[in-house]
Amino acid sequence: xxxxxxxxxxxxxxxxxxxxxxxxxxxxxxxxxxxxxxxxxxxxxxxxxxxxxxxxxxxxxxxxxxxxxxxxxxxxxxxxxxxxxxxxxxxxxxxxxxxxxxxxxxxxxxxxxxxxxxxxxxxxxxxxxxxxxxxxxxxxxxxxxxxxxxxxxxxxxxxxxxxxxxxxxxxxxxxxxxxxxxxxxxxxxxxx
Amino acid sequence: xxxxxxxxxxxxxxxxxxxxxxxxxxxxxxxxxxxxxxxxxxxxxxxxxxxxxxxxxxxxxxxxxxxxxxxxxxxxxxxxxxxxxxxxxxxxxxxxxxxxxxxxxxxxxxxxxxxxxxxxxxxxxxxxxxxxxxxxxxxxxxxxxxxxxxxxxxxxxxxxxxxxxxxxxxxxxxxxxxxxxxxxxxxxxxxx
DNA sequence: TAGTCTACTGAACGTGCGTTCAGCGAGGAC
DNA sequence: GTCCTCGCTGAACGCACGTTCAGTAGACTA
Numbered sequence: 158x159x160x161x162x163x164x165x166x167x168x169x170x171x172x173x174x175x176x177x178x179x180x181x182x183x184x185x186x187x188x189x190x191x192x193x194x195x196x197x198x199x200x201x202x203x204x205x206x207x208x209x210x211x212x213x214x215x216x217x218x219x220x221x222x223x224x225x226x227x228x229x230x231x232x233x234x235x236x237x238x239x240x241x242x243x244x245x246x247x248x249x250x251x252x253x254x255x256x257x258x259x260x261x262x263x264x265x266x267x268x269x270x271x272x273x274x275x276x277x278x279x280x281x282x283x284x285x286x287x288x289x290x291x292x293x294x295x296x297x298x299x300x301x302x303x304x305x306x307x308x309x310x311x312x313x314x315x316x317x318x319x320x321x322x323x324x325x326x327x328x329x330x331x332x333x334x335x336x337x338x339x340x341x342x343x344x345x346x347x348x349x
Numbered sequence: 350x351x352x353x354x355x356x357x358x359x360x361x362x363x364x365x366x367x368x369x370x371x372x373x374x375x376x377x378x379x380x381x382x383x384x385x386x387x388x389x390x391x392x393x394x395x396x397x398x399x400x401x402x403x404x405x406x407x408x409x410x411x412x413x414x415x416x417x418x419x420x421x422x423x424x425x426x427x428x429x430x431x432x433x434x435x436x437x438x439x440x441x442x443x444x445x446x447x448x449x450x451x452x453x454x455x456x457x458x459x460x461x462x463x464x465x466x467x468x469x470x471x472x473x474x475x476x477x478x479x480x481x482x483x484x485x486x487x488x489x490x491x492x493x494x495x496x497x498x499x500x501x502x503x504x505x506x507x508x509x510x511x512x513x514x515x516x517x518x519x520x521x522x523x524x525x526x527x528x529x530x531x532x533x534x535x536x537x538x539x540x541x
Numbered sequence: 542t543a544g545t546c547t548a549c550t551g552a553a554c555g556t557g558c559g560t561t562c563a564g565c566g567a568g569g570a571c
Numbered sequence: 572g573t574c575c576t577c578g579c580t581g582a583a584c585g586c587a588c589g590t591t592c593a594g595t596a597g598a599c600t601a
Contacts, residue, residue: 167359167360168359170558170559171559171560172559181580182581183560183579183580183581184579184580186559186560186561187579192558192560244490244493245437245490252496255493255496259497269524273526274524274526274528274529275523276524276525278514278518279513279514279517280513283510283514284517286494286497286511287514287515288523290486290487291482291483293486293490294482294483294486294490297489297490298437298447298485298486301443301444301447302482304444305447305478317537318475319475319478320533320537321475321533321534322471322475322476322478324524325471325476326470326479326480326519327518327523328524328526329468329522329527330520330521331480331520332468332519333465333467334465334466336466337466338519338520338521341512341513341516342513345509362587362588362589363588364587364589372549372550373551374589374590375549375550375590375591375592376548378589378591379548383589383590384588384589384590
């Protein structure tokens with residue numbers, strides 16, 4: 158899982174995995190049937206692990222969950238790398254995981270709106286999609302983010318530096334006036 | 350460029366590229382020296398193309414630029430795919446392109462704040478990074494986004510459906526109260 | 542016409558890949 | 572003690588890859 162996450166599926170050979178594990182290439186395929194089988198096993202492990210953790214720490218937002226995870230000693234970083242590959246490489250398990258995350262986000266938004274903690278939106282489902290995207294973006298583009306902040310790789314410090322700007326954006330918004338929103342709304346009604 | 354964008358660098362063979370172009374594999378390497386040279390040529394082409402376009406249509410935000418691009422008949426989609434690969438695969442050209450985008454975003458925010466159209470932020474540079482991340486997220490995770498919206502792939506319709514929720518989020522914010530922002534600010538001061 | 546250049550081909554080479562398989566050795570069953 | 576199972580090895584297989592190179596055909600130059 159760590160090697161797949163770090164180097165991608167195609168660029169990581171069964172021989173490298175076997176060497177890392179201190180066994181022969183034959184044994185890996187003896188246990189998992191094929192390289193594809195090994196990937197499936199990793200998919201299921203990571204998806205299960207992440208979803209279990211998310212369930213256990215529910216009722217919080219993505220950003221908060223990320224900061225909590227990364228406060229722990231780099232235990233989740235390998236899983237985050239693998240999660241990124243899953244989301245981007247187009248596997249079925251990745252699709253399922255993404256849908257689960259969006260679904261959780263939508264529920265979270267619904268509760269936040271009901272409790273008066275969050276604003277009302279015209280399209281809850283798509284808003285949840287956008288919020289989930291923004292939450293995943295620092296993970297998926299972790300390399301660029303950490304590089305831009307002068308760090309060696311994605312770590313707790315990087316995500317902490319993002320936290321305040323994200324909170325400011327999510328509390329006050331980006332735009333000071335509803336001008337552009339109204340313009341967009343008008344354009345949408347004009348088109349469809 | 351199209352094949353690299355669609356399938357990734359490692360998974361796209363010189364033979365496949367040659368076949369797509371209707372020539373022999375030897376000719377491709379005759380012109381570009383190696384597969385790596387071909388990648389460099391693609392990097393430069395796409396980076397130049399995107400930056401040129403961005404310069405020509407400056408003074409607008411990322412979301413607006415995206416909608417404009419995708420309103421055109423799929424001309425930029427291949428370049429977007431390649432852009433995604435550049436950002437994620439960790440090439441030098443991709444790093445440069447990302448830095449350019451963040452820089453442009455920061456200038457755009459600066460102008461918006463000066464004109465009173467945008468809010469003030471405590472950390473302009475990191476805010477620009479976050480805004481750029483949110484702008485790139487629908488492109489980078491285009492597969493998931495279009496799938497979640499029931500479309501076949503990233504297209505103008507998908508990005509249009511994101512526009513209004515994004516504008517709502519960026520205008521009114523997500524949180525109705527400054528409670529969480531204050532809590533984050535307090536935590537930040539407490540820690541560092 | 543002869544010479545040169547250049548875009549281009551297609552067969553070949555070495556390499557590393559995923560995968561297969563005969564065999565080995567330790568541990569439990571009888 | 573003998574057999575069997577099973578985790579495991581390491582050599583081998585076929586394949587696809589990036590890359591090389593001798594050679595070809597057409598166009599331009601003198």
